[in-house]
Amino acid sequence: MELTQQQLVQWRREFHRFPETGWAEFWTTSRIADYLEQMGFEILLGNQIINRDFVRGRQQAVVEKGLANAVAYGAKQKWLEKMDGYTGCVAVLDSGKPGKTLALRFDIDCVNVMETKAPEHIPNKEDFASLNDGFMHACGHDGHITIGLGTALWLSQNKDKLSGKVKIVFQPAEEGVRGAAAIAASGVIDDADYFSASHIGFCADSGTVISNPKNFLSTTKIDIRYQGKPAHAGAAPHLGRNALLAAAHAVTQLHGISRHGEGMTRINVGVLKAGEGRNVIPSKAEIQLEVRGENKAVNQYMVDQVMRIANGIAVSFDVEYETEIMGEAVDMINDTELVGLVEEIVLAHPKVHSANANYAFNASEDATVLGRRVQEQGGKAIYFVLGADRTAGHHEAEFDFDEDQLMNGVNIYTALVQRLLG
Ligand SMILES: [Zn+2]
Structure with missing residues (x-):
């Protein structure tokens, strides 16, 4: 060569x-x-x-x-x-x-x-x-x-x-x-x-x-997955646990994270996939989002808020959840x-x-x-x-x-x- x-x-x-x-x-x-x-x-x-x-x-x-x-x-x-x-x-x-x-x-x-x-x-x-x-x-x-x-x-x-x-x-x-x-x-x-x-x-x-x-920009890419329980939407909705509803609430709360006073921040929920059928209480939902920050510290603040909301929503709607970090840069x-x-x-x-x-x-x-x-x-x-x-x-x-x-x-x-x- x-x-x-x-x-x-x-x-x-x-x-x-x-x-x-x-x-x-x-x-x-x-x-x-x-x-x-x-x-x-x-x-x-x-x-x-x-x-x-x-x-x-x-x-x-x-x-x-x-x-x-x-x-x-x-x-x-x-x-x-x-x-x-x-x-x-x-x-x-x-x-x-x-x-x-x-x-x-x-x-x-x-x-x-x-x-x-x-x-x-x-x-x-x-x-x-x-x-x-x-x-x-x-x-x-x-x-x-x-x-x-x-x-x-x-x-x-x-x-x-x-x-x-x-x-x-x-x-x-x-x-x-x-x-x-x-x-x-x-x-x-x-x-x-x-x-x-x-x-x-x-x-x-x-x-x-x-x-x-x-x-x-510092950035973290995060997936949040909610796991609920399916049930008959007419006869027994009270037996289901609604992952779609949990995810929908999570999305609005995520976009409502307070801005940081010490540096530019961003959040975007880019994907929300949920549900199995019209007459079934939805048991699965996945949110794909990213946060960005002017520096590592304000980006980490955004990550911490996302994790808190993911958890809080799971408690509110009685669903299981997991989060996964899909990518990161500083x-x-x-x-x-x-x-x-x-x-x-x-x-x-x-x-x-x-x-x-x-x-x-x-x-x-x-x-x-x-x-x-x-x-x-x-x-x-x-x-x-x-x-x-x-x-x-x-x-x-x-x-x-x-x-x-x-x-x-x-x-x-x-x-x-x-x-x-x-
Ligand atoms: Zn490239």
């Missing part, structure tokens, strides 16, 4: 062709592991990188279907055994010399979007469109995998110039902010002195880098040392012409969970946006990005490695 634009494009297109949804990235993980093995990395999988108590929003039916598809597409048994049902991997490179540890994170999942059939769409024109119906790399994570592999390849060829250690995290299930918590809680990057992650595209065009995006403030370093690197790069520090992200990203974990252990973290021209918005069926920016991404990461571990 040689670190060339041609190699990067080949990787990007290979991963684009077989997109896999969060927690079902079995073929993707297997293929990444194949390449990392050829490069000579130590590869950590399954329990070595996942704390199952913190796995968010993993649906068994989706996992099983994904696994069957992945096996049919050629996922290797030896990697699947080590994954043990949990996707993603961490590549470790130890220089053998004492020094700092740097953790890099690249997300690997796709979006549940059907790719356009339009003939002018480049993946159709050049024959690398999704073969996995209903799924598409419509957020550019195929590019992230590629930048991660390119960085890994450079590392494997330049190991003798470095001190310390590099850990490259190929993270599952970023969509819905579900995958990072389990990796953070595994402790696999607790020894990191530095952490870096990035996203391709968004509002940044080719040749620009946003070195210090702000306003990452706010994160980039460390100035790393912002400065990325700006220096970017401005010295011939193909990048601007480093814009001021951009409000106003969304959530679970790389923040990993970055915050490193910061809480005394390390430093950065998240930046790598500009790339796009043909459509993220998560749209026509999404595609400028592949020429992949090498810029690799160059920024390898320069970062050299500056921190050189």
